[in-house]
Amino acid sequence: MTPPPARRRRTGTNGAAPAHNLPRRGAVRRAQAITTYGVGSLIAVDHESFVVSGLDEAEQSWSRGESPRIHERRLARLLDVDYFRLPPASDDTSKDGIRVRRFPLMHSCPDCNDLQRHRDFNSPAGRSVCGTCEVDLVPSRFIVACEAGHLGEFPYWQWVHRSKDRGASTTAQCGGKLKLRTSGHTASLRSILVSCTCGQAPEVSMEGSFRRNALKDLGLKCRGPRPWLGASAPAQECGLLQRTLQRGSSAVWQPVLKSALSIPPWSDGRADPLAEHWDALREYDERDHVEIYLKGVFKGKCPVPLDEVMALLDAEREEDPDGEAAPTFDHRYRALRNKEYERLRSGNDESEHSRDEQFVCETPLGDQSVLDPLGVTGPMLVKKLREVRALKAFTRLIDAESTTDSKEMPLSERPLRWLPAMEVRGEGVFLRLDEDRLGAWEKAPAVAARVERMRTAHQRVLEQRADDPSSVVPSPATPRMVLLHTLAHILINEWSLEAGYPAAALRERLYAADDMAGILAYTATSDSAGSLGGLVAQGEPDRLDQTIRSAVRRAEWCSSDPLCIESEASGTGGTNLAACHACVMLPETSCEHNNILLDRALLVGTPDDPHVGFFAKMLGY
Structure with missing residues (x-):
């Protein structure tokens, strides 16, 4: 850096x-x-x-x-970029x-206790020390942010002079110098003391600065600072409520990540030279018009045969959301997932493709009927896969999963035709749940009642974080989604115990909708825990049967029981039920939904009603 x-x-x-x-x-x-x-x-x-x-x-x-x-056309189209x-x-x-x-620019000196901008300490070039005391300066522990993504300095001068000049401007007018010291009596905010040498205001502590309305009570609102864009970037009109945060708080920055698997016909890399031309090519329906365009752009030397270009255009149009004149981002993302689900179900045999193929998905050789008593079907061995994860934007103070576009802060001042991304090459196991058994189970009143409690709590959280509650995206919580999510978590935990994989090296990808009920568990890193065949081997029916049975039986008990299994609400805003870090939660890098919408009772039942569990028959109920 x-x-x-x-x-x-x-x-x-x-x-x-x-x-x-x-x-x-x-x-x-x-x-x-x-x-x-x-x-x-x-x-x-x-x-x-x-x-x-x-x-x-x-x-x-x-x-x-x-x-x-790097290129991934399906994701680039979703995010409206070229590459x-x-x-x-x-x-x-x-x-x-x-x-x-x-950033922050405000620093303090541990020796002389001066609190001022970094440049005012007269540090030697290339060093961050007090020009007088020659000790390392300490960046301000406190900053302010708003839900629109802006980031600013903590208003120390207004905080000190709040009793006398409430709502004053951000420029100190008293002529004094700010001082910051620690009393040492406790480790709380009460022991952090700020004063001004003007003598017009008493020394005050930082206690109360984290109250939600602390800065509002000073008459301060967000002015739209964006320090990551530099001093020349104009501040945006904002006016939202600012909140005090610690510099290292996870609420300061949350990434908005979107990902896609490379699936045929895009997974062999042959379409990459056309990355910047697809929007123009989609304007043509006739083969002759496409041919003329390619000859003009590539001067008669198009690296992709015309037949392949037409096949790629047809494949792209197949992912257009059905019945949507102006599809939203969510509709297009759902269409992307639907196509992945279809390809995972149908497979892609390695023997039929070249070595450049980045997606290989094959049916296991073993007898799949051993999985029938479990209600599991259609296991597939994903021997090669490539996932591209792109940083679309970021948020502050609010969870990126519950945000809207208006709360997402772009990565640049002017629009760009590209985004930063990473690619992961690995392997995985895909499985589905039997639709007949799943359909009968999710209609049970007890099942619907438990999921409705989570859905209501999650919807309430989404509405609280939205500017306009009427435009909030509905919660994805359904019986099959919560079941698939919790099942994916216990499988990843089981593989981390039995197959030697760190839980953080595995990742889930859920396919839960009225016409989808699948789980893809795959390697999320490309290091030593990456694609060496160890995870694919777990997808053979006999071994998968043992894994599921062991994982479900392990989920029967939690070290926090009976509090965990009998919990009426847990997690952020009550969005979980029977779920905690001792049983089904995963590292955040492994979970698509930040460890919410989980309930192991939907797998194993409760002491009062064991039949609410999808695997109740396997457990002998």
């Missing part, structure tokens, strides 16, 4: 712009640049703090060799990298 270059202009040989020679500030993995330290997030490096810069300059600063383009780029590699030979800007 590197901070932005100095503003003064310099020239190199023959007046050309010189190569940047910017100081390095730590290193992050490519995956972290998508999931943890993406654009707009805060990152601590040693005793300094930075915000990751926007992507407006990334097209020039990211080297093509260190940050290559994706891997974040720059971070190694000793990197020429440039992810750029950062210092």
Whole structure:
């Protein structure tokens, strides 16, 4: 990571712009640049703090060799971009990298207790120390943010002078200097004391600064600061309520991630040269018109045969949402998942394709009838898969899963035709539940009642976080969705115990709708726990039968029982029932829904009603 270059202009040989020679500030993995330290997030490096810069300059600063383009047409179409780029590699030979800007600017000195902007300490070039005391400066522990995604400095001056000048401007007018010290009596906010040398205001503690209306009571509203875009980026009109956060809080930055599997006919890479032309090609229905366009663009040397181009156009139109004149993002994402489900069911035999094929899904050789008593059917061995995960935007204060486009903050000031993304190559196991047995089970009144409690709680959370409750997306909680979600969690936990996989190395992908009832569990990393065949081997019917039986029996008991199984509500806002970290919850990197909408009672039943469990017969009820 590197901070932005100095503003003064310099020239190199023959007046050309010189190569940047910017100081390095730590290193992050490519995956972290998508999931943890993406654009707009805060990152601590040693005793300094930075915000990751926007992507407006990334097209020039990211080297093509260190940050290559990657293509996934189905996901690019969903997100309305032409292609994706891997974040720059971070190694000793990197020429440039992810750029950062210092934030917060307010720092304090542990010796002299001065609290002021970093530049006012007169630090030596390249160091973050007090020019007087020569000790390391401490970045402000407190920042402010709003639900629209803006990020700002904590208003220390207004906080100190609030009793006298409530609602004053952000520029101190008393002529004094701010001081910050710690009394040392406790580790609470009460021991963090801020004062001003003007003598017009008493020394106050930070206690109460985290109240929801603490800044509103000072007459302060969000002015739309966006420090990750630089000082030249104009502030946006906002006016929303600001909230105080600790600099390292997870609420400061939440990524909005979207992903897609590479499935035929897009999974062999042959369509990549056409990545920037699909929107234009879709305007033509006639084969002759497509041929003329390709000849003009590629000067008669199109790398993809015309027959393949027409087949790809037909495949793309098949994913258009049915009956939707102006499909929403959710409709298009659902259509993308439907096509993946169809391909996972039908398979894609390796012997029929070249070595470049990135999706290989085959039927296991064993007798699948052993799974019939469990209500499980259609297991498939996904021997090769490729998933592309793109960083679409980010949010602050609110969960990215429950947000709307209006609450998502884009990654750049001006629209870009690409997004940062990462690709994962691995393997997995796909299975489905028997539709007849599932249909009969989900109609049971007791099952519907339990799921309705979770759905109501989740819908309430969504409405509380929305500006307009009437436009809130309905909760996805249904009996089959909660069942599939909980089953996926216990299978991943079982494989982490029996097959040697770390739970964080596996990931779920759910296919739950009126016409879908499937689970794909796959390797979520490409390191030593990646695609070596270990997970695929777990999909053979005999072994899968043993795994499911063992996982379900393990889910019968939790170390937190009877509190867990008899819980009336758990999780964020009561969106879970019988689920906790001792039984079915997973690392957040493994779960599609942030560990909500889980209930193991739908698998194994409750002490009062064991038949509410889908696997009640297997357990002898």
